[in-house]
Structure formats: structure tokens, C-alpha cells
Amino acid sequence: MYLDKDIKEINELLKAKKIKPIDLVEEAFSNIENNEELNSYITLNKEEALKCALELEAKEVDNILFGLPIAIKDNIVTKGLKTTCASHILDNFIPIYDATVVEKIRKKNMIIIGKTNMDEFAMGSSSRTSYFGAPKNPWNKEKIAGGSSGGSAATIAAGDLKFALGTDTGGSIRQPASYCGIVGMKPTYGRVSRYGLVAFASSLDQIGPMTRNVYDNALLLNVIAGYDDKDLTSSKREVPDFTALIGTQLGKIKVAVPNYFMSDIVSSEIKEQVEEIIDLLRKNGAVVDFIDVKYLDKAVTLYQIIAMGEASSNLARFDGIRYGYSKEAKDINDLYYGTRSVFGDEVKRRIMIGSYLLSGDNAKVYYNKALSIRDDMKKEFQKVFDNYDYIIGPTTTTTAYNLDEKDDPLKSFMDDVLVIPVNMAGLPALNIPIGFSKEKMPIGLQIIGNAFEEAKIYQLGSFIEKELSSRGEDDD
Amino acid sequence: MMTNYIPTIGIEVHVELKTKTKIFSNSINGYGQMANCLTNVVDLGYPGTLPTLNEEVINLALRACLVLNCKIRREMHFDRKNYFYPDNPKNYQITQSRTPIGTDGYVEIEVDGVKKKIEILEMHIEEDTCKSTHRGEKSYLDFNRAGVPLIEIVTKPCISSPLEAKLYLEKLKELLFYSDISDCKMEEGSMRADANISLRKKKSDPFGTKCEIKNIGSISNVYLSLEKEIIRQSKLLDEGKTFKEQTRRFDSKLNDTVLMRVKETGNDYRYFPEPDIPFVCISDEMIEEARQSIPMLPDERKKLYLSKGLSEINATKLIQNRPLSDYFNELLKVDTNYKVASNILLGDISFYLNRTEKSIYDTTLTVERFKELIAFIDDKTLTSKNLKDILDKVLEEDVAIADIIKELGIENITDDEALRKVIKDIIASNLEIKKEYLEGHSRAIKFFMGQVMKQTQGKANPKMAMDILEEELNK
Incomplete structure (x- = not known):
């Protein structure tokens, strides 16, 4: 099984022509077929992927990701390959252009295997709002994979392939990564171009890599990061080699743990494992302080106002006139009504709440006020980073729950209570798996860094990853 | 109302x-x-x-x-x-x-x-x-x-x-x-x-x-x-x-x-x-760049044109035609007779532009050639009739104005002495008609002008010829 091998080893094998890209592609599809019941994918790109793999045989192995299969979340547009956003309204939509990240991936000669399942328009935290049914957690198929990037998390956790892209508006990469026990990075807002990402909440959305380990994650971020003149919110900052600090000395780092992150909202078995990590860090010379960070408990409310307000506007374009599902209608109102009725309940709910929040004086009372508190929250985080290198804590309050559990739409936001503050502040954050619950479900640690310090996050992430794996070997 | x-x-x-x-x-x-x-x-x-x-x-x-x-x-x-x-x-x-x-x-x-x-x-x-x-x-x-x-x-x-x-x-x-x-x-x-x-x-x-x-x-x-x-x-x-x-x-x-x-x-x-x-x-x-990029506005143009001796009506007419006005602004950078220039621009040239649906910038009339043209009009080498005859060539071909004038053979005789000699000769051989002229017959002067033009093959500057004729006849 080549795809289980280390990325450097695969690269050597490809270079030595001991294996071909098609071997990797075929292996990925065979894995996906074996794991079909996980429902990780909405669309598979088999024919094209095989063709692409054969074409690569004539090319030189020019980079470490050459020939490697990758899965793309289905809200990132792919030219000629159906992009549904897990919605009935786009279930036959074939984009005529590539997202900037997809262009970059193609340039590196990676091979797009398929489009992964997700919550409809990324609205949800269990991927159960998908028009195509929820993906399942590979660790226990009765349980959710998390969301909204549930399909990407599931396919990586199942070992189908090594690389996937997710998107994170309010924790949608880190939370499923935590539930499925994989590595997922939400980069700094502006680090990765959003061009071609079907917008949910424009001021929060960010694309990021989902992988089995920290090193692979940094490699994929190397590919997708950077300024894009098609996205005015993308940053012109120089893009470093995100793998550069991996394996280097941590030094005497200072780590903050917000008390809120270790409060009663978090299950005790998760807290215990996070405390073990804190001990590990202290043993290695780190200073770890428990601190109060203002506004953390307000983040979900702010998120709901900002995200739903923006979503109500972003989703207005799906009107059946130019693309996507269109209801046969006798007049324009009938067309709007008939077409937009096919949105799922969660999407409709968010559009309605968002429209309400922006209506008349509400915009001042809610949206503008939320934006201003968000600024305060950014400043609050900044204060922490004036004194600390990292903020850490659990990624989620519980482990993945059952597919038929917790259907209350308001409560489901609480799944993301620890990940949402990061989106509010526009900061980068990584989930790494740190252990398992008694139920044998993965537990994740969230490492938050200062803006544009992804490389530093990877440094700490890989350190913990290495410590835990050597400990795992000792346990054996 | x-x-x-x-x-x-x-x-x-x-x-x-x-x-x-x-x-x-x-x-x-x-x-x-x-x-x-x-x-x-x-x-x-x-x-x-x-x-x-x-x-x-x-x-x-x-x-x-x-x-x-x-x-x-x-x-x-x-x-x-x-x-x-x-x-x-x-x-x-x-x-x-x-x-x-x-x-x-x-x-x-x-x-x-x-x-x-x-x-x-x-x-x-x-x-x-x-x-x-x-x-x-x-x-x-x-x-x-x-x-x-x-x-x-x-x-x-x-x-x-x-x-x-x-x-x-x-x-x-x-x-x-x-x-x-x-x-x-x-x-x-x-x-x-x-x-x-x-x-x-x-x-x-x-x-x-x-x-x-x-x-x-x-x-x-x-x-x-x-x-x-x-x-x-x-x-x-x-x-x-x-x-x-x-x-x-x-x-x-x-x-x-x-x-x-x-x-x-x-x-x-x-x-x-x-x-x-x-x-x-x-x-x-950004504001300064925007300011610099604003072309001269109508009020300013009008002031400028009036100061260069244009009539109120010509100044207003030029401004109503943006390309002509822009062209005229270019012309103001060279030394020439602006009044004559504005007359020609708004007269024969505008007529030509309307007829051919062209802009002044589609023609071959550079500011330098226009200056040359005006000089020939100024020194009376060209009459307004001559101008009409050569205008298409002036606007469509990139040839020196002097060459066009020569080529068409409409070079006016502006040499005062040469013309005076021709006129004296004509009067000398038509004394009967001189008498008629002095008696007040209006057709007499027309006869003499016809003779002058015939002798000079139409190259005499009419105004100059008329002036000399009257002078000589009244001697």
C-alpha cells in the first residue's frame, strides 16, 4: 500500500520509476470503493484522474507532491467537474473555471480524485445537512464525521488518500479533523485565495489543508498559499516554506491556555488529555499559563450574526436564471420561489435569520455591532500574543456524537464554541489528534498562532505529534 | 408657465x-x-x-x-x-x-x-x-x-x-x-x-x-x-x-x-x-494624479480663446466641438493667425469633416501643416476659393502645403510689380474701355479683371489685382 508510506518515500519511488502516478490513483479509488459506506464523496473524478495519471508518466517528477491524489471539498469550484456545495440547487452545476487553489494544485501535478461531502453550503457542523446524506466517521460508522468538511475528514481518516482540502468559516476544518483524528489547518484569513470558493460568510471563509500528519499538511499549504490578484482580501505577505521549522528546536516557548477552553463546557476526558499535553510541554521547558481571554464566550453569537448576515446576501445569486437548478415558472416571483424552495432547512433558516439581521435598523443593532465587537476580540487576542507564542486548548467540547443525536439547530453551534473565536480573529489554527476517548473516538488539540505564523504552529504541532507517536511506541 | x-x-x-x-x-x-x-x-x-x-x-x-x-x-x-x-x-x-x-x-x-x-x-x-x-x-x-x-x-x-x-x-x-x-x-x-x-x-x-x-x-x-x-x-x-x-x-x-x-x-x-x-x-x-489628468474645462477654454483674439461666436462654437477644441488647443502652442485658423476650422474644415464623417484627428492636417496653410492664406497666396479647391488634398495627403499649391498651379501672383506691369499693358491696349469705366459703366471693370485673370492664367490675387486696376484706371 503505497499511500500509507511516507511522502518522501513515495516521491523517491516515483522518481525512481518504481511506481507510477496511476498506481497511486488506482489505490486511492480502490480504497474509496472499499469505504463507500462512509459517503465521503459527492462526485468521483475517476475517468479524468486516470487520464491525468497516464499523462503524468511523460512528465518529470518535479516536486514532492507530484502525482499524488487529492480530494477537494465540494464548495471549491473545479473546471469541468461537478461542484454541488452538497445542495440540490447546484446538483448539476459544472463550473467553467477553476478556483485559484485548484489551479495551483493542478500546476503541481497533483491528481484530483473527487469532490468531498459536506454540509449544504458549509452550513452545519455534522455534515448532516448535505443533500446527499451525511458522511460517516471511519472510527465508528454510527457517528458523525463532523462538519462542515466532514467528507474530507472522513476520507483522510479512512486512509483513502493523503491529501484533502477543506474550508473553515466557523471551525469547519478543525472540528471534523478533531472528530476524525486527523490534522487540519485553518490558515490566517487572507493567506489562501478564496477565488473559486463558493462564499458562505466572506469575511470568515478560508480554505485549508487536511492530512494525516503535520508535515504533509505544511506541504499542501505551501502549494495553496499566496496572494491572488483575483481576491482583494488575500494577503501580499511573503509565503515562507511552512515545513521550515518542523523538527527544529522549540526553544523556551510561552503558551497560553484560556480558562474558558478548560471550563465545564468541555468533557473531562478531553480536558485530561489536554492537561497531559500541557505537562509534556512544561517538561520540555515551555511556560504554560492559564489566562482569561475576554469575549471568547461571545464568539458564537457574533459568528451567528456575521455569518448569517453575509450568507443571506451571498446565497441570493442562486435564483435559477443563470446556472444551477431552475424551476419551471410562469413569472419571476414564481421562479424565485420555486427555485429557492429547494434549499435545505438549515440553509433556509440561515438565509431568513441573516435577512432579518440586516433589515432596517437591525443592521445597526446587530451586524455593525457584531463587527465592532469582533474588532475588540481581535485586539484581545493580540494582547495575548504580545506575551505568548501560542494559545492551545481542546478543539471540541466532546468527541463525535451519534448520527441521530442532537438535531437542535441552535445547539449544534455549540459544537464549534472553541473553534469559532479563531475565525472571528482571523487567526491561523491547527487541529492535531492527541488521543482517544474511552469510546475509542479521537480527541484533538487546537494550536492557535498569531496572524501569519502558520510555520510556527506546524513547529509545535509536529513536536507534539512526534512526542505522542514515540510514547505510543513505548506503550506497545 | x-x-x-x-x-x-x-x-x-x-x-x-x-x-x-x-x-x-x-x-x-x-x-x-x-x-x-x-x-x-x-x-x-x-x-x-x-x-x-x-x-x-x-x-x-x-x-x-x-x-x-x-x-x-x-x-x-x-x-x-x-x-x-x-x-x-x-x-x-x-x-x-x-x-x-x-x-x-x-x-x-x-x-x-x-x-x-x-x-x-x-x-x-x-x-x-x-x-x-x-x-x-x-x-x-x-x-x-x-x-x-x-x-x-x-x-x-x-x-x-x-x-x-x-x-x-x-x-x-x-x-x-x-x-x-x-x-x-x-x-x-x-x-x-x-x-x-x-x-x-x-x-x-x-x-x-x-x-x-x-x-x-x-x-x-x-x-x-x-x-x-x-x-x-x-x-x-x-x-x-x-x-x-x-x-x-x-x-x-x-x-x-x-x-x-x-x-x-x-x-x-x-x-x-x-x-x-x-x-x-x-x-x-491619488487626488493630485486625478487633478493632473483633468483636461482644460470649457470655461477656461473660452477665456483662453477670447484672449487669443477669437470672436465670441467662434470661441463658443469651438467648445461645442470637443475634438476641434482639443485640436485648436494644440494649435495655440505654435505661433500663427488664430483668428484665421478658427474661421477655417469652423468653416471649410468642419464642412469637410461633416461630409466625410471624420474627426480632425483622422485627417493628415498636423498642427505644423495647418500653420503652413494659414501662412499662405495670410500672405494672400491662397484665396478662399483656392482653399476649397485644394482642401481635400490638404486633409487627405501628407504632402507639404507649398507643393500642393505648386502642383495645382494656383500659385497666386502676389508680386506687386509684375502684376502692375500686366495691368498697365492691358489698360494701354483697351483705352476705349478705360473711357467707359471712367464714365461709370460697371461692366468695364469686370472686363479688365477678366483680362487680368486670362493673362495670368488665374494666378493673380484677385483683391490685389482689383486694387491695382482701380489705381491705374484712375490715374
């Missing part, structure tokens, strides 16, 4: 900016192309697309701020105006609500010899919608216009007559056109006007109920529709009737305004700051 009421009028003008590309995408900003040829995924609001910001738009909007004397907002953002309509591809329009680029400006007009400032409340930047056409049961959408940059210029309710409205629009159009901000072609929709009007009895009364006349297709129709609206509203008020705030349009066939819809209260556009476009900071350099 008789009315017992005082009208209060405010005008909103949408002007399409003359940029190369659209405001939020790199599609060409053009008119009159095949439907949906000038569009891309951004203009069509495809999922995942994002707006970029065309810097040329900011430059032109800043120019507009400067020529309209507006205060310039130094930090501005865009807002989304949310409403569903098929001509609105994203179902929101990117516009400016909270931070318009310009505020508190004015345009100065002259009403019956008295100067008045029409105050501008604000000016903001936005994108145009697509164009919809309805035929029978079907509607057709042309997205070529979607995303064309617009500025919207809103006056305060400070216009007090249809005449003022007309003068304001004419002045506004002239300013924007001369600043190279817009084509201002109302017939092509690159300038569109909406007028709000209400009536009241006395200045001290509160404003009356206002009616909006939407999308008026020409300045003269703005004038007409406001007059009609004053008559209509006056009649209602005289009868003691009240009416609701409403939107009307001007029907040029009916020559009257027609009700479109009664205004519903609280049109809710759910404005919020556009998250896809960061705040724009307007620097001193």
Missing part, C-alpha cells in the same frame, strides 16, 4: 464612466456589441467569483469630485445593496451607501444672467445592472452592461424651476464630458437622470409630497416632464386633493408623465459593508 406654487426639485444622475474595463472585473466596458459578448464569470455572478477593483474608476470618480467641487472621502468602502431582480446578477449591487466618495459639492449655472450654485449632496460609485428587454411573453438579459462603472450624483432639493434643472444638467454634462469622465450620451444610456419634484405654497411651508420621475431620456425631456408635473400637481393641489409619494415616468408620445407605482414604505435594501473589497484609502497622490 403659470403656477401658484413653488417647485422644489432634486436631481439624481447616473453616469457611466469611460473606463477600458468594468469596475469589478477585467471584461471590456463597451457599448453596441453583440449581447453577452462582454461578460465573464464575475459579471455573471458565478458561484465562487470575487470582485476586483478597477483603479481607473477611482481616478475618474476623483476627477468628478474635483470638477464638481466635492469634499473627498479619504477612507471609503463599498456596500452591498440587496434586492432581487433579474437584471441584478448577484441579487445584490455593489455600491456605496455609508461612505460616498464625494459630498457637499456644487455646479455653478447662470439663470437669466444671475449665477446660482446647484448644491450636490453626494456622489458615489456603483456598478451598473444588466440590460433587460421584454418581447411578448419573454424577457432577454444582456450582461454586457453588468458591472459597467457608474457614478451617481445627487443634488440637494435646491433646484427651483425646470429651467434651472435643464441648465444644471447641461452644465453637468459639459463638465463630465470635458473631463473625459463619461461620454454622457443620454440616448445610449451612458447618462441617465431621475428628477424628484414637490410643490408648496410659500417658502416657509414644509415640502409638499414628492413625485419621482424615473429614467428620463434627454435633457429636454427633463425640462418638459417637470413642467408637466408642475401643471399636474398644481391642479391636484388647487382642487384640494392629496396624493401619495409615487414614481412616474415621462412618456414622450403622450408628452406627459405617467404613474409607474405608488412608493411602498420602507424599501429595505439590507445594506452592509461589502466584505470582498477592503477599505480604500484615498491618498494625496
